[in-house]
Amino acid sequence: MTARKCFAAKAPAKINLTLHIEGRRADGYHDLQSLVAFAGTGDFLTLALDDFFSLTLEGPSAIEAGDGGDNLVARADRALRAAKPGLRTGAFHLVKRLPVAAGIGGGSADAAAALRLLAAANDLSLDDPALYAAARAAGADVPVCVVPRARMMAGVGERLGPAIRLPPLFAVLVNPRVPVETRAVFLKLGLKPGESLGYGPHPAIVSGMDFESFLRALKRGRNDMEDAACVLAPVIGHVLSVVSGARGCRLARMSGSGATCFALFETCRQAGAAARTISHGHPEWWVKATLLR
Secondary structure, three states, X not given: OOOOOEEEEEEXXXXXXXXXXXXXXXXXXXXXXXXXXXXXXXXXXXEEEEOOOEEEEEOOOHHHHOOOOOOHHHHHHHHHHHHOOOOOEEEEEEEOOOOOOOOOOHHHHHHHHHHHHHHHHOOOOXXXXXXXXXXXXXXXXXXXXXXXXXXXXXXXOOEEOOOOOOOOEEEEEEEOOOOOOHHHHHHHHOOOOOOOOOOOOOOOOOOOOOHHHHHHHHHOOXXXXXXXXHXXXXXXXXXXXXXXXXXXXXXXXEOOOOOOEEEEEOOHHHHHHHHHHHHHHOOOOEEEEXXXX
């Protein structure tokens, strides 16, 4: 029997270093500006070429992710096959490590990884318009995850800036294992169509900034979903208190719609020590030290 050709890809966690909600549009969607980075931790996806699509899962978050038609890997595969008749697909296997409904784009990263694998299997370029359209059809956060490099995203996630070279950003990610629904957080914001929060513009972020300059700019940013998420899941406030109190923490903030929070450190040693201390004090939490890029 001839072995099936296989492809593999990482699906790194997406971290919203900032998340400015500029207003709610007439169609009900919210316009945003966000500086996105990607972690060294994430899920892992493989594709073995076959005549039909299938998806199997394993890992600590596999049950919550689900393997049915609503899984974003399946949605991305359907969208790209619709745009590219005759596209070769196959058996996907997802090792699901990231917590779900956690504000770190786990499902979106998985969908983007699936698109990268399908592109490799079918000799498609990652800048193929059909690939981008499939990413948008799969979910608002999928396009920014297709090429997982730090960049600005705007609109509802469809407008992407160029890749940004960040200074070394050692981070600790903490999720209290409490899922937070993005839609519920947007509803709690309470913006009516046409309304704006009016909290001020996004700070300028450019490639090649040194750590201190980058940090000063980042501190002028914010996550406009943080307060609403804390009302829905008060444990987020506790997580922020814990991570911001870690020795060496220079900035703590919630990612996305929560409940994952991140803390930034100057050195790998500081981040590792903070992760060990937080894990020891809260063994029920998901805690990862990582490097953002």
